[in-house]
Amino acid sequence: MSNYPPGVTGLEYAIAGADEQAMSRALECEGCGFDGDVDGTLSSYGDDAWFDAECPGCGRQVRQDLFGYWADVRRDAAEQAAVDAWSER
Numbered sequence: 008m009s010n011y012p013p014g015v016t017g018l019e020y021a022i023a024g025a026d027e028q029a030m031s032r033a034l035e036c037e038g039c040g041f042d043g044d045v046d047g048t049l050s051s052y053g054d055d056a057w058f059d060a061e062c063p064g065c066g067r068q069v070r071q072d073l074f075g076y077w078a079d080v081r082r083d084a085a086e087q088a089a090v091d092a093w094s095e096r
């Protein structure tokens with residue numbers, strides 16, 4: 008499971024400097040009870056990121072703060088690479 012765009016491993020150092028990209032994420036709206044995936048924009052600053060989207064249920068703007076997002080992405084990628092390397096032996 009990953010949220011990388013195709014061709015991105017998450018190991019690229021430059022990824023920490025990525026500013027904005029479109030993506031979809033799970034959203035639970037406190038306002039209207041919507042619970043599902045929404046399309047929005049992921050913005051990054053260093054290892055932190057935040058996701059802005061508009062709730063399809065009520066139309067309000069929601070933001071998810073994702074502290075340490077890219078650190079988690081890199082850690083998950085490193086763990087997956089280790090698993091892959093082990094299973095290919």
Ligand SMILES: [Zn+2]
Nearest residue numbers: 036039062065
């Ligand atoms: Zn809503």
